[in-house]
Amino acid sequence: NIRSECVTGQLDETSQILLCSDGLTNEIKDIDIARIMAENNSEQKKVDRLIDLSLRNGGNDNITAIIVSGTDREE
Numbered sequence: 001n002i003r004s005e006c007v008t009g010q011l012d013e014t015s016q017i018l019l020c021s022d023g024l025t026n027e028i029k030d031i032d033i034a035r036i037m038a039e040n041n042s043e044q045k046k047v048d049r050l051i052d053l054s055l056r057n058g059g060n061d062n063i064t065a066i067i068v069s070g071t072d073r074e075e
Contacts, residue, residue, distance in 0.1 A: 011070025016043070019068065020050070023061035027054040043067040 011017070018037060025033070028050065036049050047065045054063050 011068070013070050013072040015070040017068045018050075019064075019066045021062060021064040023059070023063035024050060024054045024065050026061060027057040027059060027063075037067075043069055 016037060018033065032053065033050065036046055036053070039046060039049075041049070046067055050065050051063050
């Protein structure tokens with residue numbers, strides 16, 4: 001079964017969304033995901049750290065992670 005959700009709106013420059021598989025969320029506690037997402041690192045560095053932690057915690061499933069960041073919109 002595939003369950004998906006649709007969200008619409010605009011991200012400002014301080015917002016990020018993590019799109020990931022259960023291979024990541026089954027291995028890492030939400031608090032640890034939040035801690036890594038709050039770090040002052042690039043999106044790629046955060047993804048690398050999340051995947052590394054998931055693998056170190058067992059990595060029993062495929063792991064997919066993408067971070068989408070908002071940008072400063074000039075109007």
